[in-house]
Amino acid sequence: MNFYDRIPANTKVSPISKELYLENESKTAVLIIHGYTGSPHDMYYIGRQIHKSGFAIYIPRLPGHGTNSIDFLNSNWKDWLRKSLDSYLNLKSLYEKVYILGLSMGGVLATLVASKFNPEKIVLAAPALKANDWRIKITPFVKYFTKKSKKKNPITFEDEKVNYLAREYWNYDWPSKAADLYKLQRLAVKKLPEINSKTYVVLSKKDDAVPLSVKELIEENIKSQKKFMILEESGHVVVNDNEKEKVAQQVIKWLKEE
Structure with missing residues (x-):
């Protein structure tokens, strides 16, 4: 049975997990x-704040995310990296400049895209190049x-x-998918010396993951060139x-600086 057969026919994107693309007359996305x-x-x-400031923005949904746990298990690091690369290339076909901002594993993916295509600027928010766990x-x-294994203390939300996302994703540990994240980590660390982009890094002292x-x-x-922002709370x-x-x-x- 291949990955296609394993994905449930009722799979759909969560209402709060939809991709967001906001155009702008700016030459930069x-x-x-x-x-x-x-x-x-x-x-x-x-x-939305970046868009209000004058940039076009695109927030893709990585494969297996924002749908359901079975779909997540059927995705892997190659899918996540391919989506990131394609998203960059598509934006680059529309805009003169494309900067990249990535959170956590998104920061890892941002470094990999940057090492390949050399955007002028990247923002790494709590980049999961290392893990506390x-x-x-x-x-x-x-x-x-x-x-996957159920966590001892599941979390719940009023919303x-x-x-729904907590039940499908956050209340479990995912050894098989964490192995994919670890693969991306190791690959990204090797590629860091190849990055020529100006880099802004956001970290927090209370981050329990990175x-x-x-x-x-x-x-x-x-x-x-690098700049760091260290948060306290x-x-x-962090975003x-x-x-x-x-x-x-x-x-x-920082994005607006020449």
Whole structure:
């Protein structure tokens, strides 16, 4: 049975996981890539703020995300990278310049696209080039025995649209898919020295997923111009947490700099 046969016929995109493309007369667009088990809804706020400031924006939905857990299990790192590459190429056919902003795994994908196509600017928001959870290193072996396992403390939300994503994605560990993320991590770290883009990095001291030591990794390996923003109060989803206004303002200011 191939991946096509395994995807349920009733699969549909969650109402808050729809892709978002906002045109602009600007000659510059920003490709905005969400993270692992996330969806475009994580990026709506910063995307709309960037659009209001004068840029075109596109927030793609990575394969297997924002639909259901079976669809997620049938996607892999090649699908996520291919979608990111195609999204960049499509925007580049329409706009003179394309910048890239990526959150978490989206930051990893942004570095890989940048190492290939050399955009002028990239923004890495809590880029998952390293992980606090040591178990990711054993997922290439664990994936043969466990596809997913239920978390001990499932989370719930008042908003049923968000609660659906929690039930399908966030209340499980995904060894087989974490192995795909780990593959992207290792590939991206190797490609960091090939990046020539000006780079803006947003990290948070309270991020429980990505360690602050990512800062040193980036400093040592990306040789182009870099700027860092270190937050005090945000969690992992730094573009949509309690300091999101500050993040959006500073990112937009940097994107507009000559």
